Amino acid sequence: MDxxxxxxxYVRVLKLASTPSWEEFSQIGLIAGAGIVLVGFLGFLIYAVMSFLPGGV
Structure with missing residues (x-):
């Protein structure tokens, strides 16, 4: 282990990294938020289907 x-x-990677612009940051936030909503909606659909099936939740 050197x-x-x-x-x-690690220093080389940190030197290459830069702070995102506001547009880039907001676009990443929108995409991440849409993914969270999509996963939540999918989980709700699975819960709804399972609650209607016999022997469900």
């Missing part, structure tokens, strides 16, 4: 090599690779 600690010096690991640290230099």
């Amino acid at each position: 600690v010096k090599y690991d640290l230099t690779s």
Whole structure:
């Protein structure tokens, strides 16, 4: 385990990273929010179907 090599690779990655612009940040937020809503809606549909089936929840 070469600690010096690991640290230099971490520093190199941090130097390449940049702060996103407001437009990029808001677009990522919208996409992530849409994914969360979609997964929640899918879970609700599964719960609704299972509650109507005999022996469901």
